[in-house]
Amino acid sequence: MSAATSECLFCKIARKEIPAVPVYEDDSLLAFKDIFPQAPVHLLLIPKAHCEGLADMTPGIAETVGRLPQVAARLAQEHGVAASGWRLLSNNGPDSGQSVFHLHFHLLGGKPLGGKLC
Numbered sequence: 001m002s003a004a005t006s007e008c009l010f011c012k013i014a015r016k017e018i019p020a021v022p023v024y025e026d027d028s029l030l031a032f033k034d035i036f037p038q039a040p041v042h043l044l045l046i047p048k049a050h051c052e053g054l055a056d057m058t059p060g061i062a063e064t065v066g067r068l069p070q071v072a073a074r075l076a077q078e079h080g081v082a083a084s085g086w087r088l089l090s091n092n093g094p095d096s097g098q099s100v101f102h103l104h105f106h107l108l109g110g111k112p113l114g115g116k117l118c
């Protein structure tokens with residue numbers, strides 16, 4: 001295991017070394033509840049394999065991430081926000097406010113999220 005992977009918070013969650021509330025899991029993708037929710041529905045979707053962000057994806061991770069919007073749509077349905085609306089976003093790098101450097105996507109919904117992107 002590389003140093004980045006052994007120390008990474010979301011790798012530890014993927015390995016079940018740190019508890020989280022899972023809402024979806026398959027071989028290469030995991031979704032769980034955000035510990036500090038910013039909306040009534042706030043889920044995090046991650047490839048289980050480590051990479052820092054969208055610029056660092058291997059072809060295998062890119063394949064996993066290609067499936068991710070469909071999984072997000074299903075989770076939005078299951079969490080009751082499919083009709084009211086939801087947002088899927090990934091922060092990458094300092095100006096975005098990325099704080100965990102394992103690629104992840106926020107699924108937010110359950111309240112008006114605002115019309116502005118930034």
Ligand code: 5GP
Binds near residue numbers: 021100
């Ligand atoms: P970022 O700011 O990097 O885009 O998002 C990181 C997200 O991870 C934040 O929304 C934060 O609340 C969440 N987070 C940080 N630590 C933990 C944790 O230990 N467990 C869970 N479930 N979420 C976490």
Ligand code: ZN
Binds near residue numbers: 101
């Ligand atoms: Zn990681």
